[in-house]
Each structure stands twice: as structure tokens, then as C-alpha cells.
Amino acid sequence: MIRSTDLPHTNVSQPPQRLFGAHLSIAGGHERAVEAAADRNMTTVQIFTKSTQQWVGKPLRPSSIAAFRRAVATHGIERPVAHASYLINLGSPDPDIRARSIDALACEVERCDALGIEDLVFHPGAHLGDGERVGLERVAQGVWEVLQRTQDCRVRLDLETTAGQGTCLGGPLAHLEAILQQCDARDPGDGSIRDRLAVCCDTCHLYAFGYDLVDPWGYHALMEELATRIGLERVRVWHLNDSARECGSRVDRHAGIGRGRLGLEPFRRLVNEPAFLATPLILETPKGTEAGEDLDLIHLRTLRGLLGMTTPILPPTPASTDGGSSPSPKPKRGYRRAGSLPPSQSRPNLKLDFDPDPDPKFNVTVSSFEPRALSEATDVECHQ
């Protein structure tokens, strides 16, 4: 069991547990998000520590900090996660924005530290026309400065994968790898930088950028690339979101689990990955109710239903239906180019309750980003 033994929702007869949670609102107090998570039988939670529209939030009151910490302990919430403000752009060409971003991120690290939150997810930023190499260097410099300024904090910065929209960095894993490498190189040898910098993977963003998680080999190739470039142990948080838009679209539009282009199969694989048994798996899916039931609850039930499921939900692709004579055909390296899959293979063999886009453009090649170029990502421009 992942959870401690004296928790209100613990049931020893349950199937294997994972750290399932969702991004929840702190309206009414930070502890409210924890209470809402517990009400939904979640084992972890993600919050903003302040309004996302502000660079610097008003200071946390000791009573708020105490209430949050007490709620986390009472409800057995593990590894709560924070998400940083979207205003932050460490890659900005504007030195003022960059300085404000560094201040704001450092401030968020301190808030997390006060609240006892050890993972702060943030988006790498956008180069806004200055190119990927320059942008990535700026981000790495900014990350390093934030880590330097918050040396006393027990908070990790988790770079999130992005859909690569516009000039946003973080679409290819090679971007994150470049930032990690540049920061790791400045670790004084005691892990004070290296151990405080990790990665958050978002299934919707990965897919929208062009990693085809639906295809079994695409999924395998992603895991291989993650292991090679980042290290699976350095993936500290997963955002589990289905994607309303097609692979390679570079459009970040989240959908409920099993209700978008990803379907259930990538989630079945992910929730059963031994490497992520104790990794927070966070929903950032559209909120609301359906037939009076909370959508987060519905998605969590779906995800829990996939635990221990060993049978693929997708029919096997032709490449793997050779009667088992070649049990380990060589998976493709890198991700699929957008539009490379016919709809029948790209979509789950499931009845979805709605079609997020009645006019899929699977045959349009959106991305011309080549996996070969990833190793020299610092010289590669985003294709828009």
C-alpha cells in the first residue's frame, strides 16, 4: 500500500493503489483543495499556491499554512503538487519579464516550501522569436538562478512538457534534456541543483506535439526516449489528460480520460508502469458534472478500472500481428510524424460518448520536426 494505514479512505482489499489526484481550486483556502481531493477519494492533489494572474501573491498567513499542512496529514494526501503561474516566462527576450519571472518562480518555490509541497510544475517558457537555442539557454539560466536563490527550500522544479504551440519551448523532450543538462553541469557536485530539477509529463501535450502514445510502438518509443533523455526516475509528476486535438496539432486542448484522441490504451499502459507507482498522476481535465456526478470522480474511476489490466484495449497493429513469431519487433525510434496513422489505427476501439472533432485531419502532416534533429535541438527552430 502506498498510503499509510490509518486513513479514512484506505481499504486494504482494494486493488493496487496509485497516487491519483486532480488540479483543484484553493478558493476559500488552500486546505479546501485537500478536502475536495479527499472527498473524491484522491491520494494526491495539485494546486496553484496563489492567483495565476498575479506575479507575486500576497504572503501566506501562518494560519493558512497550518491549515493546509493539517489537511494534508489528516486526509493522507501524498506528494501534493503545485503548478506555477502561466505569467512566468524564463525564456523571454525582455530582461524585465525574465527578471520578474525569476522573482515570481523563486517566490512560488518559497510558498511551496512553506506549505510542505515538494514539487512545483512550471512551463519552460517561450523564446518569442529569438530561437530555441537562445531560449533554452535563458530558461536554464533562469532555473539555475531560482534554485540558487532558494537553496534552503526542499522544493523541486518540474519542467513540464508542452504542446510546442507558437514559440513555446518544451515540445520535444530534447528541449527539457537540454535545460537539465545545462543546469546539471552547474551542480557543484552535491546534488543541490541536480536533485532539485525534474520533469512533469503531460499526456495531452506530448500527443499534441507529436508523440503518438496511441500507437503501441509510439508509446514504447516515448518511454525509451524519456528513459534516455530524462531518466524515468526524474519524471516526478504525470498530468493525465486526453487530447481533444490530433497528434502533431500543437494545440493544447484537454479532454476527459478516454474521451479524446488518446482513448484509454495509453492510460492503461501508464497507470500500470512500474516506474510510476509512486508518481502523482494528476487530472487536468474539464470540470463539471455528468448525470449529477463529478467529472473528476468519473475519470478517476475510469483510471482505477485500468489498474492491473493486462490486455491492450486497442487491437494490435499489423506490425505486431505476425502470430507471435517475432515477439520483439524493433519499435520505431522517436515519435510519429503527425498524420502518419490512418484513423482506424489512431483511434481507440471504444465507443466514445462524443466525438471531439467530427472532421479529423489525420492525413495532414502538420509537423516537419524530425527525430534525427532532436539531438541537436539547440539548433532547431520550432516549426509552426
Ligand SMILES: [Zn+2]
Ligand atoms: Zn499539464
Ligand SMILES: [Zn+2]
Ligand atoms: Zn495543457
